[in-house]
Amino acid sequence: MAGIYIHIPFCTSRCVYCDFYSTTYGEKDKAYISALRNELRLRANYLQQDGQMPVIETIYIGGGTPSTLDTSLLEPIFEVLYRTYHVSDRAEITIEANPDDLTPRKIKSLRTLPVNRLSMGVQTFDDGKLRLLHRRHNGEQAIRAVHDCQDTGFDNISIDLIYGLPAQSLREWEKDVNTALSLNVQHISAYALIYEEGTPLWEMRKRHVVEEADEELSLEMF
Ligand code: SF4
Secondary structure (H helix, E strand, O other): OEEEEEEEOEOOOOOOOOOOOOEOOHHHHHHHHHHHHHHHHHOHHHHOEOOEOOEEEEEEEEEOOHHHOOHHHHHHHHHHHHHHOEEEEEEEEEEEEOHHHOOHHHHHHHOOOOOOEEEEEEEOOOHHHHHHOOOOOOHHHHHHHHHHHHHOOOOOEEEEEEEOOOOOOHHHHHHHHHHHHHOOOOEEEEEEOOOOOOOHHHHHHHOOOOOOOOHHHHHHHO
16 A cells, blocks of 8 residues: 655745745646646556555645645646556545635535545634734634534544744643634644744744744643
């Protein structure tokens, strides 16, 4: 058995802490999808074992922000995947999405894809901290997006949270965790904020615009 990860390197804007590769030049997306489709075909033999194609049990569409792409651009990826690889009927197929992209219309269109799991970049429900991180959603939008996805039939949702944010108290973090738990999602990932060299956040710390969370506090939050 095997899994396939597909990277969609586009974001509407860049978050201050992020060092993943992505570009905001969305107009290149059509060319990228076309190249990706070719690559999926050319790499078909790469997964072969003893001349046999393994069963694909997981597909993960990450990024970047795959939800920035129009569904009409995601469909052709699945078309090649299903035509070229042996995808299990029970495969877990995840797409990463940002709450601000998840309008009711977008959620409905995502349901037309063979996707059965959503991974949502929430990070925190605190609007001030979301603004500081240059995220484009607010806490209310994140909660609504989860509910709308559940109402539209998504029953496997994972949300990402970040702790150890600048000036975040243990109480604020507990509030984030409790809000996440109240949403009845199937999975929660929690990451400690990392100051990656070369990011705007790294510069902000250097200029003392933000202070890194105390290590003991971060540990307690964990
Ligand atoms: S949306 Fe995700 S991938 Fe894009 S800049 Fe923000 S954290 Fe990075």
